[in-house]
Amino acid sequence: MRGLSQRVKALKPSATVAVNAKALELRRQGVDLVAMTAGEPDFDTPQHVKDAALRAMQAGKTKYAPPAGIPELREAISAKFKRENGLEIPPEQTVVTVGGKQALFNLFQAILDPGDEVIVIGPYWVSYPEMVRFAQGTPVEVLTGPESGFVPDPEEIERKITSRTKALVLNSPGNPTGAVYPPEVIRAIAELANKHDFYLVSDEIYEHLIYEGEHFSPAHVAPERTITVNGAAKAYAMTGWRIGYAGGPKDVIKGIIDVSSQSTTSPDTIAQWAMVEALTNTEASGRFIAMAREAYRKRRDLIVKGLNDIGLTTPMVNGAFYVLSDTSRIDPDENKAALRMLEEAKVAVVPGTDFAAPHHVRFSYATSEANIQKALERLAELLKVG
Ligand SMILES: Cc1ncc(COP(=O)(O)O)c(C=O)c1O
CATH class of the missing domain: 3.90.1150.10 (Aspartate Aminotransferase, domain 1)
Structure with a gap:
C-alpha cells in the first residue's frame, strides 16, 4: 500500500x-x-580556495572519489587535527562527508539501535534530536539557561545517564546559544564518557569563532570514545560547497563510510580539492x-x-x-x-x-x-x- x-x-x-x-x-x-x-x-569563500577548485576542474579531477574521501584531504584533515587541536588521528581514522551534517547523520545511523539514548544539551541545534530519532534512538535532554551562560552542569548530566546511554552530543561553541564551554566542563563531561562508557559526539564546527576563551577538544580526554566532527562551512565561508569531516575510533569511522558508500558515494570531488587548499594553505x-x-x-x-x-x-x-x-x-x-x-x-x-x-x-x-x-x-x- x-x-x-x-x-x-x-x-x-x-x-x-x-x-x-x-x-x-x-x-x-x-x-x-x-x-x-x-x-x-x-x-x-576566499579566492585562493575558489582558485584551487578551478585548477582541480581544469586538471580533470572530476570523477568519483572514494567513499572515505580523497587521500590528500584525509591527510590534510589528520594534519589539521594535530596542528590545531593537538590530536593524533591518523588519516585512516578520518572520513570526508557532505557537510558536517552528513557526518552527524551517518554517525547516528552507524551507532544507534532502537531505544538507545543520546544526551543532547539544550538549547540545541534542531537537527541533533531529529537525527537521533530518525536513527530510532531516543534523545534525552539536559537543559541549560541564560543564568549559567548556557553552560551545562556535568553533575546534572550524570543524573541523566542510564544503561541505554549510547552517546552525548557536545557543541562548543554552540548553535543557537553562542556559548563556549570552559575546558574544565568539557573535561568533566569527557570523563563521564570514560566512566560510563558511551560515545562523545563533539561538533566543533564553530571552533574558529571564539572571541574570549579557548577551544578544547574532548578527544584529549576520551580518545577511544570521541568522534570529532567539523567542516568547511563556518570557518572558511564554504556553506554551499558541502564539505565536512569526522575523526575518531576506527570502527565508528568505518560505519560512517559504509553508510556513505550506500547513499552519497562520496562528497563532491572538486569541493574536496578546494578543502585541501583551505586546510593546507594555512597562511591565507x-x-x-x-x-x-x-x-x-x-x-x-x-x-x-x-x-x-x-x-x-x-x-x-x-x-x-x-x-x-x-x-x-x-x-x-x-x-x-x-x-x-x-x-x-x-x-x-x-x-x-x-x-x-x-x-x-x-x-x-x-x-x-x-x-x-x-x-x-x-x-x-x-x-x-x-
Ligand atoms: C551546530 C552545527 N553543526 C553542524 C552544522 C552543519 O554544517 P554543514 O553541514 O554545513 O557543514 C551546522 C550548520 O548550521 C551547525 O549549526
Missing part, C-alpha cells in the same frame, strides 16, 4: 521554515527586511579566519549591548555568530514575538521553540553592522509602541 514511512512521518520540519516562508513572502512584496535568520557567514586561510573573527566580534559586541539597552535581555556569549535573546517583553510566546518582530519591525529571527529555548529568539549576527544597527532601531521602536 502506498504511503510514507512512519520514520519520515515523524520527522519534524524545522520551525524556521514558517518564519522563513513569511520572510520570503514579505521580501517578494518588496518589503525592506533585516534578515537575522541565516546560519551562514555573509562573507564569500589564517588571514581570512582572523579577519572574519574580528568582524564577528565587533558585531557581537554591538548586538549584545544593543539588545540589552532596549530591554531584551541577552547574555554575553563568546562564540559562533548567534545570540539568544529573551523576547518576553514583546510576547511571552516566542513564536508570537518572532512574528511581531517580522510583521511590525521587519526583522526576521528564529523563534527558540525547536531549539528548546522558550521565551527566546535566535539572532544570527552574520550580517553587516549597518544591518544590525537597523534591526536594533526598528526593535527599539517596536518596544516603544508596546
Whole structure:
C-alpha cells in the first residue's frame, strides 16, 4: 500500500521554515527586511580556495572519489587535527562527508539501535534530536539557561545517564546559544564518557569563532570514545560547497563510510580539492579566519549591548555568530514575538521553540553592522509602541 514511512512521518520540519516562508513572502512584496535568520557567514569563500577548485576542474579531477574521501584531504584533515587541536588521528581514522551534517547523520545511523539514548544539551541545534530519532534512538535532554551562560552542569548530566546511554552530543561553541564551554566542563563531561562508557559526539564546527576563551577538544580526554566532527562551512565561508569531516575510533569511522558508500558515494570531488587548499594553505586561510573573527566580534559586541539597552535581555556569549535573546517583553510566546518582530519591525529571527529555548529568539549576527544597527532601531521602536 502506498504511503510514507512512519520514520519520515515523524520527522519534524524545522520551525524556521514558517518564519522563513513569511520572510520570503514579505521580501517578494518588496518589503525592506533585516534578515537575522541565516546560519551562514555573509562573507564569500576566499579566492585562493575558489582558485584551487578551478585548477582541480581544469586538471580533470572530476570523477568519483572514494567513499572515505580523497587521500590528500584525509591527510590534510589528520594534519589539521594535530596542528590545531593537538590530536593524533591518523588519516585512516578520518572520513570526508557532505557537510558536517552528513557526518552527524551517518554517525547516528552507524551507532544507534532502537531505544538507545543520546544526551543532547539544550538549547540545541534542531537537527541533533531529529537525527537521533530518525536513527530510532531516543534523545534525552539536559537543559541549560541564560543564568549559567548556557553552560551545562556535568553533575546534572550524570543524573541523566542510564544503561541505554549510547552517546552525548557536545557543541562548543554552540548553535543557537553562542556559548563556549570552559575546558574544565568539557573535561568533566569527557570523563563521564570514560566512566560510563558511551560515545562523545563533539561538533566543533564553530571552533574558529571564539572571541574570549579557548577551544578544547574532548578527544584529549576520551580518545577511544570521541568522534570529532567539523567542516568547511563556518570557518572558511564554504556553506554551499558541502564539505565536512569526522575523526575518531576506527570502527565508528568505518560505519560512517559504509553508510556513505550506500547513499552519497562520496562528497563532491572538486569541493574536496578546494578543502585541501583551505586546510593546507594555512597562511591565507589564517588571514581570512582572523579577519572574519574580528568582524564577528565587533558585531557581537554591538548586538549584545544593543539588545540589552532596549530591554531584551541577552547574555554575553563568546562564540559562533548567534545570540539568544529573551523576547518576553514583546510576547511571552516566542513564536508570537518572532512574528511581531517580522510583521511590525521587519526583522526576521528564529523563534527558540525547536531549539528548546522558550521565551527566546535566535539572532544570527552574520550580517553587516549597518544591518544590525537597523534591526536594533526598528526593535527599539517596536518596544516603544508596546
Ligand atoms: C551546530 C552545527 N553543526 C553542524 C552544522 C552543519 O554544517 P554543514 O553541514 O554545513 O557543514 C551546522 C550548520 O548550521 C551547525 O549549526
